[in-house]
Amino acid sequence: MTIEWRQAISLDNEEVDSDHKYLIRLVNTVEESLEYPRKRETITVTLDLLRDYANTHFKREERLMEQVGYPGLAEHKNHHQNLLKKLSELEKKILEKADPENFDNEPFPEHLMELLRHWLIGHIIGADLRMKPWVGKNGT
Ligand SMILES: [Fe+2]
Ligand SMILES: [Fe+2]
Secondary structure (H helix, E strand, C coil): CCCCCCHHHCCCCHHHHHHHHHHHHHHHHHHHHCCCCCCHHHHHHHHHHHHHHHHHHHHHHHHHHHHHCCCCHHHHHHHHHHHHHHHHHHHHHHHHHHCHHHCCCCCCCHHHHHHHHHHHHHHHHHCHHHHHHHHCCCCC
16 A cells, blocks of 8 residues: 555645655665565665655755754754664564575565554654645745
8 A cells, every 4th residue: 555645645845745755765765675575675775765865854944944943853853863773673673584495485574664664654744744834935
């Protein structure tokens, strides 16, 4: 089940929205790489892309929050640090479960993908949207 960007999660900021759209694509790409036949190399590549772009995006968001004097900057930075830690843990679990040598083509555990989708969407809804009044078109 892939995820889609929708207007309800827009921050009215083109740069941030396009980053989020791309991150959603990358989560979907990870999911696609888990489809049979699963190859560890392919999955590693998609997870690396996701982590690298998440890093780039978090830094961009933090610079933007600094520029506009967003009061929740420190807290939001902590969220990003935790997200990177969580992603590393998830990566390990996904690779363990995705390794074709560890099982006989069992279906990939859906809850792990669900966690990865929530990892991104949960943060956008729970934290990023709060800065919309500062960074959106009608922001200060
Ligand atoms: Fe974000
Ligand atoms: Fe964020």
